[in-house]
Amino acid sequence: MPRSLDGLVLAPVADQAPGQVGTRTRFTYHEKDGEIWAEYAGGDVVRGHLVGTRDGDRLDFRYVQLKPDGTTSSGHCVSTVVELPDGRVRLDETWEWESQDGSGTSVVEQLTEHAP
Template structure:
């Protein structure tokens, strides 16, 4: 199965790695939804109380904006571009490049499907 063939609807993901400026970690869980080229997700856990993302998909690339409430009581948001990879065992992995819009900082992260 190729990344373009993967339907993300209903799949759950967790953070694997993140840059120092990021707030998503191992305890952060994302539940993705997909309707053709439209994607969205709700997420939370770890440093994130509640978060949402919404955007589009073109083949193996996701482009979206995210917004969340941190455990510190601050709201934050930014933009992200993710590339889909299919692991050897058939799970989905996202390689992400993100930038905060609400504060200084940017980085990269990896988010992987939970089974």
């Protein structure tokens, strides 16, 4: 199994549509006994949470987030954990909104200790 996500901070490598996560969003992951969860915020997201499970290199989770206008949105995501050549972790994500129309793919990568 690839290394644990516990305590890692990840960020998207590209912006999504307005009102969604973007390069200024930071995810702090936690992992224990096949469970994963994270808090996230930044950019167009005031506060977000995700919770789900991990099986090998596959994550399956639901997410919910609060936007600056006070609205909330939620969805489902399946991610593949990839270890990069430099030792950092990347998540290749396929997501779909459940509270609104829309779906897509995204990539988040572990930040180095020197990244903002």
